[in-house]
Amino acid sequence: MREIKFRGKREKDGEWQEGYFVFGLTEDLIVCGLFSWRVKSETVGEYTGFEDKNDKKIFEGDILRVKSRKTETLCVVVFREGWFIGITEDNGECEFRYMADVEIIGNIYDNPDLIKIRPPELKEED
Numbered sequence: 001m002r003e004i005k006f007r008g009k010r011e012k013d014g015e016w017q018e019g020y021f022v023f024g025l026t027e028d029l030i031v032c033g034l035f036s037w038r039v040k041s042e043t044v045g046e047y048t049g050f051e052d053k054n055d056k057k058i059f060e061g062d063i064l065r066v067k068s069r070k071t072e073t074l075c076v077v078v079f080r081e082g083w084f085i086g087i088t089e090d091n092g093e094c095e096f097r098y099m100a101d102v103e104i105i106g107n108i109y110d111n112p113d114l115i116k117i118r119p120p121e122l123k124e125e126d
Contacts, residue, residue: 005047008039048084067101078119
């Protein structure tokens with residue numbers, strides 16, 4: 001059974017918080033145990049169930065460096081058509097789920113300059 005977990009930036013101090021996601025009419029919350037934090041809804045991303053080569057959990061919105069024998073690709077993690085995929089700068093798909101050499105190098109909220117795309121699924125609302 002896969003772990004269902006979310007991550008979002010706290011409204012109060014901009015720090016990342018992991019836990020269960022509760023969305024409401026007036027506020028969105030990440031809940032962990034007895035504690036809850038208001039989070040910026042546009043930053044909330046689901047845990048993919050996969051870790052990178054450094055055992056860091058991979059969430060929607062993370063920017064990954066994926067290396068194979070011959071190539072190195074940067075991609076943004078999105079949830080599309082029922083599964084998590086990586087989207088590259090040229091709007092192609094990048095497999096990261098079963099690759100051994102995958103590393104989180106940032107995310108589109110803290111490091112938007114690392115990659116030139118923002119998939120429609122992850123664009124902030126104006």
